[in-house]
Amino acid sequence: MREDGIDGIPRRAVVVGAGVVGLSTAWFLQEHGVDVTVVDKQDVAAGSSWGNAGYLSPAFSIPLPEPAVLRYGLRTLFAPDAPLHVPASPDPALWSFLTRFAAHCTPWAWRRSMQAFVPMNAECLDAFDALLAGGVAARTEQAPITAAFExxxxxxxxxxxFEQIRRCGQQVGTTELSTADAGVPQLSDRISAVLRVDGQRYVDPGEFTRALAKSFVERGGxxxxxxxxxxxxRTPGQVIVKSEQEDRVSAEVVVLATGAWLSKLAKPLGVRTPVRAGRGYSFTVPTDEPVPGPIYLPAARVACTPYQGGLRVAGTMEFRPVDAPLDRGRVEAIVRSARPLLRxxxxxxxxxxWVGGRPVTPDGLALIGATKLPGTYVAGGHGMWGLTLGxxxxxxxxxxxxxxxxxxxxxxxxxxR
Structure with a gap:
């Protein structure tokens, strides 16, 4: 008997969630000869796999709880325009989560978590290459990320x-440039310093996820x-997945990859680490000139990416219920912070x-692996790096x-854990 309670290689699997994490799991299960069904309550790339910034950026793939986040958060916690925002509300579960999150915002805890990220970051782009080589009809664009400072x-x-990341064993190539040498026409005269981060990529996230789904179906999924x-x-030899409409599908293996909704189904399976929605916002704007590559505005915590002939602008971390409506004030706040820095x-x-719930854990580490119920697994809680690490x-x-x-x-x- 294997450690997960399954005899032999499973013949059939069900993956719950048609985002990049769930579809990647399904695609690679097919590589092992497994017959896979993917189910989703909405559609392919209906959540964060569509609206994120599209960065494939191992240099920025780090644990979210860190001392700087805590210092910044305490200063701006309830400020409606702040990139990190927690609405004042009597939600004991949220405040319990944030207390645990704050407890991990120490240098020691961050370094410990970063040690887990380093080998993942070293291999994450290879997994994209494997998908493309295997028939996923999409592409990734190689380009440095230009971090711009007023x-x-x-x-x-x-x-x-970046120096702290290097001390943990991850190589990050950076070059400090003048604004004139950056080669990014969108940088305004307010920008006085640029740090180029090499070895990164970007992608149209919705297009990539849809191409992944298409490849999965064409391969028999x-x-x-x-x-x-x-x-x-759980029944002898299989797990039955029941829907709210009383439909059902069964297999020897079930994988939950439901993003910010993960805890609802995973908690009964013994997964005690909670997942909360760290909601991010994005929108697309036309530009007068082509955008040569991703632009990051660290002070505003805004990420910008070439997207469909314009610029996708993404930012904010908002701890509200995952299904709460879009707050247009948060969009306006992103515009106000980025407008002076870009022309x-x-x-x-x-x-x-767009607004979507990025799945955040209190210790900054994703939840990937077997649960207490034999034949069931989870894959989620990647925070802001579900696309990069998916x-x-x-x-x-x-x-x-x-x-x-x-x-x-x-x-x-x-x-x-």
């Missing part, structure tokens, strides 16, 4: 962050949308205003499911 003294904070899962039931951007013509998560979890042995890279992400 005040030259602000560069020191990001430089310090089954995709069912409008299937809202209510319950998992040739037609802010009034913005479109595709394909590698799927590849490693598929390996664990089909071999019964947990890859060394997944040990720090044990969902039963």
């Amino acid at each position: 005040n030259p003294e602000q560069v020191a904070d990001l430089r310090h962050e 089954t995709l069912r949308t409008g299937f809202a899962v209510r319950q998992l039931v 040739g951007v037609r802010w009034e013509e913005r479109r595709d205003e 394909p590698l998560t799927g590849r490693l979890l598929a390996e664990q499911i089909t071999t019964g042995k947990r890859p060394a890279l997944l040990r720090p992400f044990d969902p039963l």
